[in-house]
Amino acid sequence: MAKTVAETIRDLTREHLEKNNGLLMGQCITAVGWIQNTVPPHCVNLVELPMNDNSGPGMAVGAAIAGRRPILVFRFQSFLWMAASPLVNHAAKAKAIFGYPAPVFIRAIATEGGSSGPVHTNCYHSIYMHMPGMPVCAPMTPKEYEQVWDYYMKHDDPILVSEHRRCYLNSEEMPDIIMDGAEITLYAASAGRLNALEAHKMLLEQGVKANLIHLVWLKPFEMNARVMEPLRQTRCALVIDSTYEIVSACEHLAYTLMINTGFPVQALGQFDRTQGLVPRLENGTPVPERIVATAKEMVGMKKLWGKKSA
Amino acid sequence: MTTTFSGLAERVPDFGMIPGLAEACPKDRSLEMYRRICRVREFELQCKKYIDEKVVQVFCYLSLGQESFPAALSMTMMGSWVVPQHRGHGTCLLFGMEPAKIIDELLGLETGCCKGMGGSPAIHDISKKILGHNHLIGDNVPVAVGFSYAKPGEKTICIFGDGAAEEDYVIGALGFAATHKLPMLFICDDNDLSVLTPTRDRRTWKIHEVCKAYGMEGVDIADDPWLIDHYVREFQTKLPAIINVRNCRELWHQGTGTDGAPEWNRFQITRNKMIELGLEKEITQIESEAKQEMESLWLKQLQKLSETSHAST
């Protein structure tokens, strides 16, 4: 049977800890399911951090400077806010300021739904994109995860790996979908990819053909033919992500696509409000229905512009 | 899976015990303290029942086994400001929060204290001088310290766990409280666990010793209610101070599962002591009153839940 994402992470980690003398640092790693089965149980070089949400990450930065290539795990992305300063001001800027690197592999786990509340239930990778010196990615398949790890080991930057809990049991790859006669291109990241896949099916059922481009690297966001050509074909696009929409990864990607192609691109993320604990107050990754409605609206507008300019 | 016990010498039910406190305590006071313990216990048992029946569907941090300190604290410090941690049902209940507002929040209703936004860790009632917790562990400690600094002349209680004690911002805030001699009582609700990781795997130092190094008063004791009561009273004129209360979490970190019997059963020990004091008849009545009170409170709010769901369908 093909490996799941969780198993892939666990195997890469085991090898790193056993063969590279790497480190894995985090809170409550030795208990409660070994972090969704992504950590090899009782392995060497596991460091159980006390509940130090500011200084713990600082210690990981020190270990990175010392050459141990630590994997730093956050069980919820909400902790990225508390952890930010040593990671973005020290690790990410170390090469620029001191001339030596601090390559921390930051595993930050996003969640949604499941009533874990107004703070923990979320995806916050956008905030680290603001600062220079740290690539940000969101792998959702086993191969993508391996590629991300390979990138990390071949470079000396700290990287933020935004994992979504919805990917751990996935063992399948997610190839882009390019359709003849597509009217819109959907770009999707993180769990937005799962919802966009559903939306893609629904659109087709409703007679709207779409392209679907899966995004793993959010920063740097490479403007290559794979990314730009589908948009040139469809002349409008939607970027879907699991984060808040405002001042976010999806807005940034939409802007970059727009500037580079001259076509309208809209961002779709969480609404600008705090989510609550109960289903009626949830605010997660845009649901397929919302993606479909927005996509159809954009396609409709495109036709209108077409007429106007004719 | 079995609970991982630290095997620390301090993890014993009579740690720091002063003999004769229960015997010297006026009977009325002992009975009232016991009544408060039972109210918390019965509230949590009801909550547990409805979690098991999937009526309560939000994450809940129950305090079964950890009832002694809110009971003892509330005996002396009613009227103080309270800044609880996430495991705070008992504290909120005993410091005067209307139980219906807690229950409604756990049921996710508009009438809950956070209108369904915050759930179990966030229960609070500013009208009863109880502030809320935002789910980030230890986050309440600097907030409590700043609050106390800005409210000279009023006492503030701040509660945090043995895990929270390790947070950088907790350590810093405790230092500020000591420097400014703030009228604060800190309680470290020490169940020896951060989720499922025992203290032994996280640190070697003790939070009350850190506070003492800062110049605060501090003790490290087991959760005997008379013992806690004793120190709460003693520290009233010596604030800021910290009491590290060693107790046992009966259930899982979150939800209602168990990993076997706790290291000690404080409720049973306290109950036996009450019988030894010749109060068996009285406590039997207290127990049944508390049970009845909490059963009917929960039933009443559940009635509301079914009305709300009928109205919305």
Ligand SMILES: Cc1ncc(C[n+]2csc(CCOP(=O)(O)OP(=O)(O)O)c2C)c(N)n1
């Ligand atoms: C800042 C922060 N870090 C980590 C967590 C995850 N977490 C939730 S409860 C908990 C354990 C807290 O232990 P303690 O303070 O001893 O309280 P207890 O649950 O034992 O009552 C942890 C690590 C969190 N909610 N907030």
Ligand SMILES: [Mg+2]
């Ligand atoms: Mg604890």
